[in-house]
Structure formats: C-alpha cells, structure tokens
C-alpha cells in the first residue's frame with residue numbers, strides 16, 4: 001500500500017509548487033493528478049503574474065490594490081504574505097527557466113492589468129501558465145527519486161482516522177480502473193476550481209470542484225463560495241477567454257452606439273477597473289439595449305487600438321483564438337465578447353499555511369480559500385496565489401510529517417467507493433444522462449447565479465439544484481468498461497459539481513448585500529456593519545449549514561470603492 005509523508009492531489013501550479021517545496025525538505029512526497037500534469041488547467045493561464053518588481057513599485061501598493069479589488073472581504077494578513085513574497089517568487093521562476101518577456105533595455109517587462117495602480121504583471125506572451133507549468137514539471141523530474149508521480153489517477157474520497165484526522169485518499173487508476181488506498185501523514189488538496197458548475201465557462205472540462213466537494217464531505221468548511229468571478233471578455237460564441245492582457249495592452253470596449261461606455265462606470269481606470277465592475281458595466285449595457293450582435297447580447301472588444309506588431313508578439317494566442325473560434329482577425333476588426341464565468345474566489349477554508357480545520361488536510365490554489373481574493377480576484381493574482389500558498393502548504397505539511405508515525409486505516413472506505421462505482425456502471429438506462437443534468441445545472445447557474453442576482457432567482461436555483469441532486473442518483477452512463485472509463489468519472493464529478501453549486505447558492509442567498517462579484521439587485525448597497533464577514537458553509541447531516549468568520553484587517557480600513 002503506497003504511503004507518503006505528503007500526498008498532493010493535483011498537479012497544476014499549486015500542486016507542483018507544493019511538491020517541490022516539500023521535496024526540498026527531504027520528505028517523501030507524492031503528487032496525483034487525474035490528467036497528465038502538464039494538461040492541468042493552469043496550462044491555460046494567459047495574461048501573467050503580478051509582483052511589485054518595478055523600482056518605483058512597492059508590495060504595499062500591490063497589497064492595497066488587492067484589498068480594494070476584494071471589496072475589503074480579503075484577509076489582509078494573507079494578502080500581505082502574498083504581495084510581499086511575489087517579487088522573490090517571480091525571480092525564482094526566472095532563475096529556474098521561465099522565459100519572462102523582457103523590454104528593450106533588457107529588464108523584465110510588465111503589463112497593465114485590471115485594478116492595479118501601476119504596471120506589475122510579468123508575462124510570457126499570452127501563454128504564461130504554460131511556460132511556468134512546464135518549467136515546474138522539469139524541476140519535478142529532478143526530484144524523481146523522492147517525489148512519486150501518480151499520473152492519471154483519480155481521487156474519489158479523502159480518508160480519515162478514528163480521531164477525524166485526514167490520513168490519505170482512495171483513488172482509481174484511470175487507465176485500468178483499479179482502486180487503491182493511499183496513506184499519507186498529510187494530504188494537500190490542489191485540485192483547482194469548479195468552473196464547470198457553470199455553462200459557458202472559460203474553465204476546462206476537468207475543472208469540476210472535486211477537491212472542494214471531497215473536503216466538504218469530510219466536514220471541512222468552505223468559505224466565500226458566493227463569490228464567483230465573471231470575466232469581462234469571453235467569446236459570445238462559446239465562452240472562451242480573451243485575456244485581460246488585451247485591455248492591458250490598450251484594447252477598448254464599445255457598445256452598439258460606438259461609445260466607450262466605461263467612462264460612465266469607472267472614469268479613472270476605464271477598461272482596467274476590477275473585473276466585477278467591468279462585467280457589471282457590460283451586462284448593464286446589454287440589458288439596457290446597447291449590446292451588439294444579432295440579439296444584442298455582446299459587446300465589442302476593439303484590439304485594433306493595439307499596434308499590430310505588438311498584438312502579434314504579445315497576444316499571439318488570442319489572435320489564434322479569434323480566428324479559430326470566432327472567425328475574426330483581431331488585429332483588423334473588433335471581436336464580440338460578453339461576461340462569462342471564469343473563477344471561484346471561494347473554496348476550502350485555510351489558514352495562511354494552507355492548513356484546513358481538519359488535521360492533516362491542507363489546501364492551496366483555486367481549490368482553497370485563504371481569502372486573498374475576497375469578493376473579487378484581481379487578474380494575474382491567481383497564479384501568484386497558487387505558487388505562494390502552494391509552497392507554504394508544502395513546507396508546513398512536510399514539517400508536520402517529521403516525527404509522526406505513518407497513519408493506518410481500514411479498507412472500509414475503499415470497499416464503499418468500489419461499490420459506488422460498480423452501482424453507477426450497472427444503472428438502468430432509464431433516468432437522465434449525466435451530461436443532460438450537467439448541462440441543465442450549468443445553464444441554470446448562468447441564469448440565476450451570475451453577474452446580477454436576486455432572492456427569487458436564487459431560491460429557484462436552490463430548488464433546481466436539489467432536484468438535480470435527486471436525479472443524479474439514477475443518472476446513467478454508456479461505458480461499462482474499466483479502461484479509461486471517463487463516463488463513470490463524469491458521473492462522480494457531477495456529484496462534486498452539485499455539492500459546489502449548492503454551497504454557492506446557499507451562500508449567495510445568505511449574503512443580503514452587494515459586494516465584489518455578488519451583486520444583489522434586491523440589496524444593491526454594500527453593508528459593512530452587518531456583512532463585513534466571511535460566510536462559511538459546512539456539511540451538517542445531509543445539507544449545508546451556514547456560519548460566519550471575521551475578516552482579518554491589518555492596515556486598510558474599508559472605504560468606498562471607486563475606479
């Protein structure tokens with residue numbers, strides 16, 4: 001039976017950074033991923049990573065911008081840690097081989113990003129995530145003697161010992177269908193977000209909230225789940241992302257009257273206000289009849305303002321995306337975009353070391369909520385979050401493992417998970433298909449739990465989630481085999497997505513104010529007196545229970561948020 005000091009579930013940036021940090025302490029480490037590590041969703045990250053590197057910048061300014069971007073819901077101790085460590089982390093990445101863009105003087109080039117008071121986003125064209133992920137994977141190879149890699153293994157459950165400590169996982173080898181118990185002194189969840197709860201989304205098909213749901217199911221609280229980011233520039237046709245880097249390079253937003261409407265909503269920052277503000281502005285223009293396209297559901301993003309040579313050099317991926325997915329040459333004509341689901345600010349509640357309230361269980365990256373993003377994440381802060389808190393979780397977990405005995409557990413949970421999978425495979429083809437339920441969930445969330453929300457829509461969303469949870473119990477699949485049976489994994493993922501959806505909806509119903517990404521048309525004001533607090537969701541019996549935790553304020557008192 002495999003056993004490790006530190007077992008990391010997820011091999012995106014958070015997972016790989018955690019693995020490297022833990023391995024450097026000499027701990028026995030393993031990293032598990034349901035896809036090959038360099039196919040993790042981090043590979044899609046485009047625009048860059050924030051750090052106060054420039055000589056006239058200061059990490060305090062980065063921290064303040066992040067606090068303001070979060071609509072004062074972010075925990076300031078964690079934000080200070082992230083911002084003050086950012087420059088060293090980016091320099092470390094460069095030293096191990098990430099080819100960040102340099103300017104003509106040979107210095108690291110920085111681009112403008114939303115909500116930032118100066119240019120502080122380091123980038124590799126518009127493939128920054130890919131560049132970093134591949135370099136980290138090379139580094140992981142160097143540690144092949146101490147880091148075991150379980151590639152294409154799907155974790156189904158977290159294991160707990162009799163005292164409730166997390167002591168390993170149950171996982172299925174995707175290639176063969178074999179199920180196994182993995183013991184570990186510490187488990188770090190680095191499983192990414194839950195974007196597939198929505199349709200459309202910029203997130204890959206594998207981003208199904210597995211880690212969030214698995215932690216929730218063993219009693220770990222989730223935090224800030226109501227805070228779901230809609231990115232202002234996703235393709236009208238299919239929700240694919242056009243990076244904020246485009247606006248950072250000078251692209252502008254236009255309505256059907258050819259007006260640069262951001263003048264009305266954010267006269268100082270214009271298109272580079274924070275994402276919640278820009279998405280709401282676009283949605284308002286669309287709802288008030290100034291949208292573009294056949295049904296008026298789009299907005300023009302005009303990238304022709306950026307010199308063509310610069311677009312071809314620094315935004316080359318979105319040149320391809322424009323051509324391949326919208327038939328538009330973005331260097332010559334505007335492209336139609338609209339707000340689309342992009343990121344989950346909430347996740348498994350952790351402290352600044354990545355530790356959850358369940359002993360032995362850590363979380364880092366998009367699966368986690370250390371609350372550096374609060375109500376709204378600033379673009380290019382997520383890659384930073386994955387690396388800083390991935391490293392910290394890896395170091396802390398490795399230190400905790402020292403002097404601990406390897407835990408043990410019965411194989412009851414293994415038998416339970418095997419039986420559950422067999423039962424899914426054996427289901428009659430009489431209920432609904434898994435994919436139908438997933439599509440209904442995504443469309444519904446995009447209708448009722450999006451940029452604008454209200455009580456009636458949210459209550460309806462809750463009813464629908466509960467019905468879909470019932471229907472998922474008998475949803476059927478086609479593949480009855482064992483080898484690469486993605487169908488059965490899809491059925492398991494549907495359960496995770498429904499748990500995530502329920503916690504998002506319940507938290508959104510609970511927060512009766514507007515802050516960050518949560519805009520309630522029935523409660524349009526921010527109400528610090530009552531709502532300057534986190535909403536925590538925990539599993540109580542069969543359903544979610546709500547509690548609150550305080551926001552940590554170190555040096556920036558809440559103030560009116562204007563851009």
Ligand SMILES: Cc1cc2nc3c(=O)[nH]c(=O)nc-3n(C[C@H](O)[C@H](O)[C@H](O)COP(=O)(O)OP(=O)(O)OC[C@H]3O[C@@H](n4cnc5c(N)ncnc54)[C@H](O)[C@@H]3O)c2cc1C
Nearest residue numbers: 010011012014034042046047048155192365366380382383
């Ligand atoms: C199109 C796009 C562009 C973006 N651009 C930027 C940007 O420029 N800058 C920025 O800061 N942020 C950006 N983001 C956000 C950022 O990319 C993500 O938040 C971040 O990469 C998440 O990293 P992660 O390590 O937490 O998770 P991921 O990279 O999603 O990795 C999750 C890992 O968990 C594994 N996993 C999941 N479930 C299981 C399971 N059940 N069993 C085993 N393994 C499992 C997966 O296989 C994978 O290895 C972008 C996001 C998108 C969608």
